[in-house]
Amino acid sequence: MAWLVGAAQFLIAQLVVGAGWTTRYSWATNNISDLGNVGCGIWDESRPRYVCSPLHAVMNVSFIAQGVLLLVGVLLTGAFWGRTAMSRAARALLAVGAAGWVVVGLMPADVDENLHLLGALLIMGLGNIGLVCAGFLPRTTSFGRIRLATRAFAAVAVLSAVMFFPGYGPLIGTGGMERLAAFAVTAWTVVAAITALRRVPVKVPS
Numbered sequence: 202m203a204w205l206v207g208a209a210q211f212l213i214a215q216l217v218v219g220a221g222w223t224t225r226y227s228w229a230t231n232n233i234s235d236l237g238n239v240g241c242g243i244w245d246e247s248r249p250r251y252v253c254s255p256l257h258a259v260m261n262v263s264f265i266a267q268g269v270l271l272l273v274g275v276l277l278t279g280a281f282w283g284r285t286a287m288s289r290a291a292r293a294l295l296a297v298g299a300a301g302w303v304v305v306g307l308m309p310a311d312v313d314e315n316l317h318l319l320g321a322l323l324i325m326g327l328g329n330i331g332l333v334c335a336g337f338l339p340r341t342t343s344f345g346r347i348r349l350a351t352r353a354f355a356a357v358a359v360l361s362a363v364m365f366f367p368g369y370g371p372l373i374g375t376g377g378m379e380r381l382a383a384f385a386v387t388a389w390t391v392v393a394a395i396t397a398l399r400r401v402p403v404k405v406p407s
Contacts, residue, residue, distance in 0.1 A: 202398070203277065204390035207270030211387060214263035221256040229374030233383060234310040234317065236260040244311060247368060248375065252311075261306040267387070268302030274390060275299065281397050282335075283342035291334035298328020298386060325365070325382045329358040332386050343400050350392055358385030 218236045219226040226235070231250065237260040238244060241253035254260065275295050282288040301323025308316040336352035338345035361381035364370065370378040 202394065203270045204274040204394040207267050207274070208387050208391050210270075211263055211267045214260055218254060218256040218260045218263075222254060224251060224253065226254075227374070227376060228380060229370075229377045231376045232310075232379055233376070234305070234321070237264060237306070237309045238311045239309050240311050257309065261309060264306030265303050266306075268299045268304075268306065271302065271386070271390065272296055272299035274394065278344075278393070278397055281343035281393075281400070283339050283345065285339060287334050287337050288342070291331045291338070294327050294331025294334060295386065296331075298324050298331060301328060321383075324386075325358070325362040325379075328386055329355065329362055329382065332358055332389060335389070343396060344393055347392060347396055351389060354385045354389040354392075357381055361385070 215233070215236060219228075230248075231252075232245075235244070235250075235252045236254050237257050238252050238254055239257050242251070243249050244252040275292050279292075282292060301320040304320030304323065305317055308320065310317040332351065332355040335344060336348050336355045338348055338351075340346060340348070344351070358381070361378050365375060365378040365382050368375055370376070373381075
């Protein structure tokens, strides 16, 4: 349930905060981080653009909530992962990715760019590697039964991250590429949460 709440609040926050811009916010050309910048002005020497996000506090709280809820889900779904080395690696790396969301929320890009970038690397680097590991869980585990879908999400995540960091964004822009790289884990958690909820045993009163 934590994962479903996290995904929902994160999507809603982006839509609301983006709609609050006086200039047009584009999911193709703007970074996710632009929504959380606390100041107004031309931002990013590599891709100069005007950024002004009046509801930046909402977005930064959402980043933090996303990280906390992702971590809560990782901790509460232990029975669905199995007890293999791969499952432990997947959960540990996803937990690191969750910490990355918290760092991103606490340190907006225009407040401390280095720490913000570190958070992004934890999300799109180690977090996505955790998703790759989740794609190799044993079929006997609940999450192992969805490993084909997991591998698809992981492939999108890794390839998009490889494209995004050098600044490539064919067809969907660098902002779109960043979203594929950063949101693949979130999309997977929705599928995993539904899988977990369906497999929770129901106690029938005697």
